Amino acid sequence: MKRDNTGAAPRTRRAVMLTRESARSYQEFNDEDDDDDDEEEEGDSRSPDFYEDIGDDLEEEEPNGSVSQEDDIKENSPSMRFSKTCLKNVFTVVLIFIYLLLTAVAVFLAYQTITDFMEKLTHPVMSVTYKEVDSFAPPGIALYPRKAQLLSCRHHYHDCIPPLVAPGTPQESDCEIERVTYTSPFSNQTKKHALVVRGPSDVRNKELIFMQFSQNETEEDFSAITYMLFANYSELSKSADKSEFMMDCERNYSMWTFSGGFRTWVKMSLVKTSGKSNDAVEFRQESGVVKFNDKRPESQQSNQLFFVVFEWRDAFMQEIRLIVTANAWNSIAILCAVFMALFKAANFAKLSVKWIIKMRKRHLRSRTRELNQIS
Numbered sequence: 001m002k003r004d005n006t007g008a009a010p011r012t013r014r015a016v017m018l019t020r021e022s023a024r025s026y027q028e029f030n031d032e033d034d035d036d037d038d039e040e041e042e043g044d045s046r047s048p049d050f051y052e053d054i055g056d057d058l059e060e061e062e063p064n065g066s067v068s069q070e071d072d073i074k075e076n077s078p079s080m081r082f083s084k085t086c087l088k089n090v091f092t093v094v095l096i097f098i099y100l101l102l103t104a105v106a107v108f109l110a111y112q113t114i115t116d117f118m119e120k121l122t123h124p125v126m127s128v129t130y131k132e133v134d135s136f137a138p139p140g141i142a143l144y145p146r147k148a149q150l151l152s153c154r155h156h157y158h159d160c161i162p163p164l165v166a167p168g169t170p171q172e173s174d175c176e177i178e179r180v181t182y183t184s185p186f187s188n189q190t191k192k193h194a195l196v197v198r199g200p201s202d203v204r205n206k207e208l209i210f211m212q213f214s215q216n217e218t219e220e221d222f223s224a225i226t227y228m229l230f231a232n233y234s235e236l237s238k239s240a241d242k243s244e245f246m247m248d249c250e251r252n253y254s255m256w257t258f259s260g261g262f263r264t265w266v267k268m269s270l271v272k273t274s275g276k277s278n279d280a281v282e283f284r285q286e287s288g289v290v291k292f293n294d295k296r297p298e299s300q301q302s303n304q305l306f307f308v309v310f311e312w313r314d315a316f317m318q319e320i321r322l323i324v325t326a327n328a329w330n331s332i333a334i335l336c337a338v339f340m341a342l343f344k345a346a347n348f349a350k351l352s353v354k355w356i357i358k359m360r361k362r363h364l365r366s367r368t369r370e371l372n373q374i375s
Contacts, residue, residue: 120326
C-alpha cells in the first residue's frame with residue numbers, strides 16, 4: 001500500500017509559515033510590551049498632541065484587519081523609516097526653537113513690566129485742574145523796605161487807581177499792616193524787619209492794593225525792595241510766635257523784588273499741590289513795569305520813589321495732584337500670564353525631549369531586530 005506524499009509537503013510548508021508568523025507575532029507582542037512599559041514609566045504627563053504624533057508611527061490597517069503587503073514593504077524599508085524619523089526630528093527641533101524664542105520674549109516682557117511698574121511708582125503723573133472761586137483767602141504780602149519808608153497803602157477796585165497827589169509825601173492808608181522782626185533762617189546773625197500787609201481777596205470786583213515808598217539816595221548802583229507772598233494773612237495774625245511763623249514762610253516761599261522809579265504791577269495766581277505726604281501752596285505771578293514820570297521839583301527828586309500794585313490775575317485756582325499710575329494688580333496679572341507661558345514652554349520642551357529619546361530607542365531596537373533576523 002503506497003503512501004500519498006503529495007499532501008505532506010503543503011502541510012509541512014503551512015506549518016513552517018504558521019511557526020514563523022507565530023514567532024513574528026510573539027516578537028511584536030514583546031516589543032509592544034516593552035513600549036507599554038516605557039510609556040508607564042513616563043507617566044500620564046503627555047499631551048493629546050503627543051499621542052497623535054505617536055499614532056503616526058503605527059502601521060495602517062485595512063478595513064478587514066489585515067496589513068497590506070505593499071504598505072508593509074514600504075514601511076519596512078530603511079530609507080522610508082529614516083526619512084520619516086529625520087523629518088519628525090527636524091520638526092521637533094524647530095518647535096523647540098520657536099518655544100525657546102517665545103520664552104525669551106516672555107522673559108523680556110516680565111522684565112519690562114517690572115521696570116515700568118517701578119518707574120511709574122517713583123515718578124507720579126501730575127493731574128492739573130482749575131477751580132473757579134468768587135474770592136480768595138487774603139494772602140500775606142511781606143515787604144522788606146530796609147531804609148525805604150512806606151508813604152501810603154490803599155485798597156482800590158476795578159483797576160481804577162486815582163492820579164497821584166503830592167507824590168513823595170506821606171498819605172492816608174487803609175491797609176491792615178503788621179511789623180515783624182525775626183532772625184533769618186539761613187543766617188543766624190542776620191535780623192530781618194518785615195512789613196506784612198493783608199492782601200486783596202475780592203477777585204470778582206478786581207480788588208487791588210497800591211503802595212508807594214520813598215528812599216533817600218544811597219551809595220548803591222541799583223535800589224530795589226524785596227517782597228514775599230504767603231498763603232493766608234490770618235495765620236500770621238493768629239500765630240502765637242510770629243517770628244517763628246515768618247521764618248517758616250521764608251523757608252517755604254520764594255522772594256521777588258520791584259525796583260525804584262517805576263510802577264510794578266503784580267498779578268498773583270494761587271497753585272495748590274497735593275503730594276504723597278503733604279499739601280503745598282505756592283504763588284505764581286505776572287509782573288509789568290511802567291516808568292514813573294517824576295514831575296517834582298529837582299530839589300525833591302533826591303528821594304527815589306517806589307510804586308507797586310498787587311491784585312489777583314483771575315478767579316481760577318490751579319490744583320495739582322500727583323497720581324501714581326502704576327497698578328499693582330495689572331502688573332501681577334501680566335506676570336502670572338508670563339509665568340504660565342514659561343511653564344507651558346518648559347513642559348512642552350521636556351515632553352519633546354522625551355519623545356526624541358523614545359524615537360531613538362525605537363529606532364535602535366528596530367535596527368537590532370533587523371540585524372538579528374539577518375544573522
